[in-house]
Amino acid sequence: MSEPILSVRGLEAWYGRIQALFGLDFEVAAGGVTTLLGANGAGKTTTLRALSGMIQTSGDILLADTPIRGKATEDIVRLGVAHVPEGRGTFTAMTVEENLQLGAMTRRDTGGIAEDIDRIYDYFPRLAERRRQQAGTLSGGEQQMLAISRALMLRPRLMLLDEPSFGLAPLIVEELFAILRRLKDEQGLSMLVVEQNASMALDLADEAYLMETGKLIMSGPAQQIGSDENVRRAYLGY
């Protein structure tokens, strides 16, 4: 197994006085995909928010060798962590292209940015058609693709994806995960994917962790977790 791009030790997080995460330990391998599974309210989104410095935390978070816990969100982003948030975080009043430009906010290489935008239009031809359109007018699936594209514009070292399948039709979900697989295989992009759609996520991931009420209750290779009848019935619901 290669060096981890992300390693988390004893992560705890709070919303005000209420503790939401209890001593999480997990890793994302460089070039690998890790998935966090669990029911609603298990703390999956909170974990991603903790990684991005959006809530109060304690513990250790290392991006490669750099400690990032306690840093401001924008500084963590500048270190190469792209977070595709719950609800997609689209800038609805701006055009598709402006959204992509925003994704490259931290970069200075105008030429590289233009190239990346072209590459993204390759991956997502539908975004190319709608480049001058207000992002708010896109369909749910298109907005999710835009959100992922926006994250890619950062040229991230690690991408955090919060329920990419949420609210999308099954066919769109398939398409989306196919693209994520391509990103993993072709670009070696490291990802931490939070999902309720366990079967899709396990298919894509190398490692999987199971969450319940703010704690990790099980971990292992994705295949193994996916093939365990009991785990599937008890926790994954399929």
Add this chain to the structure above:
Amino acid sequence: MDRSVASETPAKAAPPDRAETSNADLGIPAAWNRAALVLGLLIAVALPFVVKNFMIFQLTTVMIYAIAILGLNLLTGFNGQFSLGHSTFVAIGAYTTAILMEFAGVPFYWTVPAAGMVCFAFGFLFGFPALRLESIYLALATFALAVATPQILKSTPLAPWTGGVQGMVILKPEAPFGLPLNADQWMYFVTLGIGLALAVAAVNLINSRSGRAMKAIRDNPIAARAMGINISLYKTTAFGVSALYAGIAGSLSAVVVQFVAPDSFTFVLAIGLFVGLVIGGVGSIPGAIFGGLFLVFVPNIAEEVSKGLAGAVYGVILILVIYLMPSGAAGLVRLAALKVAAWRR
């Protein structure tokens, strides 16, 4: 370094905008609330016998402001509608009293409910255009109303009734039944009585079915609509009730000051009431008294500190107060009581 702290704060549950959760829920013994209430009342009754007449006049003004702030609170704190124009309703109340006393010879006491009803009608009607306006736009429209009010009062067609720029002089009633009170003391008690009645009415309103509907609309209009609450009706009524409080305050002020004139009701008054609301505590009924105290006494303090820079001193005090108690005086008192309660346990 402080950047990281700043970025963490938004996620911490934002300090409660409105804190109307009853004190008992928060661990303040109910007996303390009752004790504070009784003590406050005793002080309120005793004060006019121990302080000078001018102080009595000032304290009466505090209560009048408090009544208007209470009305504003019903609208903003409990129904989520902004108003930077409540001076208009205070003006309408004051002029209703003045005109009824001057032209119809109606005794003052009867003009108070009349002023309330007239303002309720105006407020209710203004509530309709307000329905179409969202937060910032509503704030602007009401502010426009406040700015226009003195001009309208001065205008030629209304001048025969309003006295135009000159305004009107009113006589202060004497204490009835041979009570051993001078006119200032008597008006103090009249104001105290009316203020208490209105405060009790406000508490009852808020804890009623209608009050819950008002709060539901404030917190989530879409959900409120889905629960079958008639949003338009509640919002316009809230505007009417709020204006009613302001109108009664105006009616009382006309008599206490013995004078009404257009320039007493400029937008400065509207902004003052708004400041009083925020300083006292949005969504807190006792907070209105703090707001009134602030409006009456802080400008005097500022004046004492520096005559030339009184406005600047006032502004600085205002900023400091907001820093020290972002949820208003009521929030601060509640916090202090909680600390003491927790420490005693």
Add this chain to the structure above:
Amino acid sequence: MELFLHQVLAGLATGGIYACMALAIVMIYQAIHHLNLAQGEMAMFSTFIAWQLIEWGLPYWIAFFLTIAISFVAGIVIERTVFKPLHGAPVLAHIVIFIALFAILNSAAGFIWEFTIKTFPTPFGSRSLLGDGLISAHHAGMIGVTLVVLVLLFLFFRHTRIGLAMRAAAVNPESARLVGVRVGWMIALGWGMAAAIGAVAGMLIAPVVFLEPNMMLSILLYGFAGAVVGGLTSPGGAVVGGFTVGVIENLAGTFIPYVGQELKLTIALALIVVVLMFKPTGLFGTRLVTRV
């Protein structure tokens, strides 16, 4: 008919003032999503600074640009010192702070420079251009500068990275952070720009209305009216709105019998309410398209 045209021209001339102020208002609204009640006082204070610089013997244009620079920095300082600590405070607290700023600036200007009326120079001259002194060279210059500022702003917001980042920070701060935008500084920058544009407005308006601490009171209100009529999200709309308010104010004053002159302001304000009733986002404002 001739009277009508006359009044329209006069309205356009005063409308230029409102357009200028409306532009400054929309500018800060785009950056911080608040209507800054103290904006007029900030502009007034800047204008006094310019006046002082000119009194000290600086040439007009040097004083002009120096004042813009000072105001820009002052705007940023105000945001960093007064508003940043209140980051999570409720909106109502922010409005109270605007009111406090208003009181402080107004009182301080009166204290430093006194409440007597002062004349302020115009770089454009005051000879008449059109309609017997209705539109003077200064009015034309003022309108011209407003339009230039408008174009510059448009280019800045549409075509620069910082402009894009500022828009993102204003509409969706959380997402903006997630793409690495330093939201706090974008807000401060918005304040700086608003203060600078306010300074331009103040310096252009002062030759017409004369300089004194209360000069901006009614102008701010008309500016708000213009901004709202045009739509708070549209700088161009704000400028058109400002002219519209000026013209309607003048026409109402002339043609509505009896009360027109006395209630000019009231009529202009009633206009805002009417426009808002039918077009809640103003004539040129855009409604955000959202999917639920």
